[in-house]
Amino acid sequence: MPDFRLRVFQAVAQHLSFTKAAQELCITQPAVTKHIRELERSYEQRLFERRGNRVSLTEAGQLLLRYAGQVHELHHQLAEQLHTLHDTTAGRLRLGASSTLAQYVVPPILPGFQARYPRVELTLLIGNSEQVAEALLRGEIDLGLVEGQVKNRDLHYEFLLDDELVAVRRGTGAALAPQPLAEVLRHPLVLRERGSGTLEVLELALRDRGIRLAQCRVAIYLDNTEGIKSYLEAAPECVGFVSVRGLKKELASGELAVVPIEELRLTRHFEAVWLQGQPLLRAAEQFLRYAHQQFGTTDKA
Secondary structure (H helix, E strand, O other): OOOHHHHHHHHHHHHOOHHHHHHHHOOOHHHHHHHHHHHHHHHOOOOEEEEOOEEEEOHHHHHHHHHHHHHHHHHHHHHHHHHHHHOOOOEEEEEEEEHHHHHHHOHHHHHHHHHHOOOEEEEEEEEOHHHHHHHHHOOOOOEEEEEOOOOOOOEEEEEEEEEEEEEEEEOOOOOOOOEOHHHHOOOOEEEEOOOOHHHHHHHHHHHHOOOOHHHOOEEEEEOOHHHHHHHHHHOOOOEEEEEHHHOHHHHHHOOEEEOOEOOOOEEEEEEEEEEOOOOOOHHHHHHHHHHHHHHOOHHHO
16 A cells, blocks of 8 residues: 555645645644654655645655656556456556547446446546646546547557537528538637547637638637537527537527538547556556447457
8 A cells, every 4th residue: 555644745735725635625623734854854854834824845755746647547457457467357447538528428338347347436527638648648637538539648559439519509490501611600619629530620720721810800708518508598699619519409499500611510539638658547448348348349459
């Protein structure tokens, strides 16, 4: 087992607060102080500077923080390897998924995976594609599921399935005729936030046509598709860009309608992603294989 004092140290370093660290770990603040003092005596170094209510890491503390994360990850890898010696279906799997995947694609396949591998402890972190990549690099998740086109050289990407973005607005009761891109962009736009794969795909497609997003009138940036759909239902003059996978109910009911754009199709890939040069944990391999089977993309992996 890794030293619990390192876990306490990481909590204090993350929050720069002994009080918040105690709340996170469900221990008393004096206990936090005791663990930190023991570490400082052990290493014969001050790890934090305390000036009134402000806490900051010393140079020694910054060094320990870098290695503490590695110690935690090595222990996790050791535990996973030991599990595989007697049970290849046990262990922990920390997934991360970008918003569209987490809302519309991944949840329907999770119950089946859990039924097949009931001893895998499964968690799901939700963020945009950039946040999922950052979580992988920090060692906070084991496998990411993302959208978008820009790649990080420190990560390995594998095709999962295709997706398409469409322009959408409040329904009018009739199908909309195809429109020129310039006409669609005259409307106030409702878009995903910076760092999302959805916005990235749209921005690159516009750039290829000599259009900068800064030239467009953006009504609002929202951090999830559900928020965009609700906004569009209340703003008939606006147009949004979202995954067609998130529109089934609204298109069927007529609340929203797709705006066809002449000579523009916004396709993208959903991808699995993990650390470059690092083998996948057994549970992550099992999940990825199961996902390919469910999406019918085994041959494309």
